Amino acid sequence: MDITTSVLTPNTHVVVLDLDGTLYNKSGMIGEMMLLGIGQWWRLLAERKTRKAFRGQYLGCEELFYSTYYRAIANRTAFSEKYISNWYQNTYMPMMVEVIRRWHQPMAWVVPFAKACHEKGVKLVVLSDYGHAKEKLQALGLDLQSFDWVVSAPELGGLKPAPQLMHHIADRMGVTPQQCLVIGDREDTDGDMARAVNAKFCLVGLCNNVT
Ligand SMILES: [Mg+2]
Incomplete structure (x- = not known):
């Protein structure tokens, strides 16, 4: 299912995107x-x-x-x-x-969604649980300029769903964690991390159901 800016609420200032399994289909x-x-x-x-x-x-x-x-x-x-x-x-x-x-290729929604977020003034952060996040985005053919910050969880000192990762991101982007929307493919990492800091969460595939 395509992700559009309908997932954003008026309170969403930053979207935190997971990488593997979210920006591309990692099956296989x-x-x-x-x-x-x-x-x-x-x-x-x-x-x-x-x-x-x-x-x-x-x-x-x-x-x-x-x-x-x-x-x-x-x-x-x-x-x-x-x-x-x-x-x-x-x-x-x-x-x-x-x-x-x-x-692998990026999901079809990624580039238009990034563009629409920029037009709305919503910042985009990529948070990967693995390293080499920038290299992976480039391997997908994505332009790093499409994202305001690309960071890996280990660079911030841990792995998802540690809530400290969201505090780091919110601080860096000048917002509160509650003003962030996390989009990811896993409830037990992306979802639990968002819920730990009362951020919104959108599970890829179920994005008409932001919680
Ligand atoms: Mg993932």
Whole structure:
């Protein structure tokens, strides 16, 4: 279903967009990652399990988040924290970007919605739970100038649905969290984050039902 500015209320000053599964359809991605990452599936599995365990955690800053995160992945594998850090930043994330570049396109509503928001003076923030958010948007062929701020949750010190992420965004954009609308594909991350700070939430696919 297309998302239009009908999801905005008079009190919406900032739209916080999730990236993966929201700006593009990510179905098939696990298989595509496995295809490009043949020989790495133990690391991929360890990362996924660690991500689940870290859901909603907030560690205060990027450096502490990543060092704790890499250590936790390393503990699930036979690799060192340093090796995992290098693998995550220089192999895993670029591989995710490459999968998007090869096999995915932005949802048809994204560009017109961004344009309409700018015309209405509503700011757009992209908040991804993964790193390399700008590279992913570029891999989708989107213009970074379409967004007022592109940031990853780890850069802010945690993972969704930590409410601190929304406080960071609201502070940076000069609004209250209640003046934000979160659009995302997951109730348990995007939705819970919005609800934790009384922001509006729109689940992709059900956007005639903003809560
Ligand atoms: Mg998502």
